[in-house]
Amino acid sequence: MNKLSMTRRAFVTSAGAVGLAGVSGLALPYYSRANQRPSFTHGVQSGDVDAISGMVWTRTDRPSRVMFEVSSTENFTNATRLAPLDTSPASDYTVKRLLTDLASDQDIFYRMTAADLADINAVSEPITGRFRTAPASKRDIRFAWSGDTAGQGWGIDETGMKTYATIGKHTPDFFLHSGDTIYADGAMKDEVDLPGGGKWKNVVLIDGKRKVAETLDEYRDQWKYNMMDRNVLGLSAICPTFYQWDDHEVLNNWSDSKDLSADNRYTE
Numbered sequence: 670m671n672k673l674s675m676t677r678r679a680f681v682t683s684a685g686a687v688g689l690a691g692v693s694g695l696a697l698p699y700y701s702r703a704n705q706r707p708s709f710t711h712g713v714q715s716g717d718v719d720a721i722s723g724m725v726w727t728r729t730d731r732p733s734r735v736m737f738e739v740s741s742t743e744n745f746t747n748a749t750r751l752a753p754l755d756t757s758p759a760s761d762y763t764v765k766r767l768l769t770d771l772a773s774d775q776d777i778f779y780r781m782t783a784a785d786l787a788d789i790n791a792v793s794e795p796i797t798g799r800f801r802t803a804p805a806s807k808r809d810i811r812f813a814w815s816g817d818t819a820g821q822g823w824g825i826d827e828t829g830m831k832t833y834a835t836i837g838k839h840t841p842d843f844f845l846h847s848g849d850t851i852y853a854d855g856a857m858k859d860e861v862d863l864p865g866g867g868k869w870k871n872v873v874l875i876d877g878k879r880k881v882a883e884t885l886d887e888y889r890d891q892w893k894y895n896m897m898d899r900n901v902l903g904l905s906a907i908c909p910t911f912y913q914w915d916d917h918e919v920l921n922n923w924s925d926s927k928d929l930s931a932d933n934r935y936t937e
Contacts, residue, residue, distance in 0.1 A: 706785070706791045707729050707733045707783040707791065707792070708729070708730045708783075709728065709729060709793065709796045710728050710729065710762075711896040712796070712896060712901075713726065713727045713779075713796055714726040714727075714905045715779075715800040715905070715909040715910070716909050717767070718801075718802060719803050720773040720803040720804065720805050721769065721771050721772075722767055722802075723771065723777060724766070724767050724768070725737075725765065725768060725779050725781075727781055727796065728761070728762050729756045729764075729783045731756075731785060731786075732756060732757050732762070732787070733756050733762070733786055733793070734753045734754075734783065734789070735753055735755070735764050735781050735782070736750070736782045737750070737751040737752075737766060737779065738780040738781075739768055739771075739777065740778045740780075742778065745780060748780070761889055773802050773803065773804055774801070774805065775801065775802050777802060781795065781796050782794075782796075797906070799906070800843075801842055803842075810843075811840070812843050813839065813841040813844045814845045816846055816913075818830070818850060818852075819857075819895055820849055820917060821855065822855065822858060822869075824873065824874060824894070825871060825894075825898050826871065826872055829898045830900045832900070833900035833903065834900040836904055837903055840907070842908075843911060844904060844908050845913070846911070847913050848914050848916075849915045849917040850912055850915075851894075851895065851918060853881065853882040853887075853891055853917060853920070854881050854882075854919070854921055854934075855917065856879055857878045857879060858871070873894075875893070875894055877889075877894065878890065880934065
């Protein structure tokens with residue numbers, strides 16, 4: 670195993686028993702932050718990664734100026750600082766940036782810090798993520814494949830979405846999400862009756878998941894819900910994701926001819 674692979678595995682392993690999201694500054698939930706400073710509400714994500722570039726994403730809790738640093742080392746000793754970008758209500762306080770001119774087959778570490786636009790001296794703790802650029806020549810790669818997140822009423826219970834934690838332990842080069850990234854048509858309840866008796870309890874639930882999605886804000890809530898799970902956050906912080914879509918991004922068995930007139934869950 671080469672030095673870069675060891676660095677990547679060390680970055681993952683440092684999360685330890687508290688889960689992948691336990692790395693300092695890495696995809697921590699918003700409630701762990703001081704309220705007087707900006708915070709990152711839903712971790713980080715990376716995607717659209719090729720041999721020379723990759724997209725990174727995050728979300729703040731208020732209008733903020735997000736500073737970016739990029740490095741090929743975990744301790745950011747050779748970090749490059751990029752021009753900041755501002756978040757605003759127009760984008761639901763999200764921001765994304767394409768990182769370019771990267772070396773191929775290289776671990777890329779990125780770090781973001783947010784300053785409150787209303788008080789530029791109020792600065793968040795940093796949040797950190799990583800991805801690996803694609804190789805320019807042939808080599809074996811490791812990727813994971815899954816789909817159907819939080820469907821059929823099964824949301825975040827007391828242990829969370831452990832599939833994502835299991836995937837993260839294998840340190841894939843990338844994760845392929847094959848669709849049903851959200852269940853826009855799948856309203857959730859606090860409890861689901863199990864076939865053999867007993868109940869599944871969704872210990873984490875937000876209002877946006879209690880009804881079908883019809884508005885832009887409600888569709889955003891579907892994504893926010895998934896990213897409240899520490900296992901989802903942990904994988905997103907160490908691995909780029911390539912998303913496909915399926916029917917539940919819109920509606921079960923969705924097609925142009927789908928008739929919703931008899932479905933009283935929808936208002937239009």
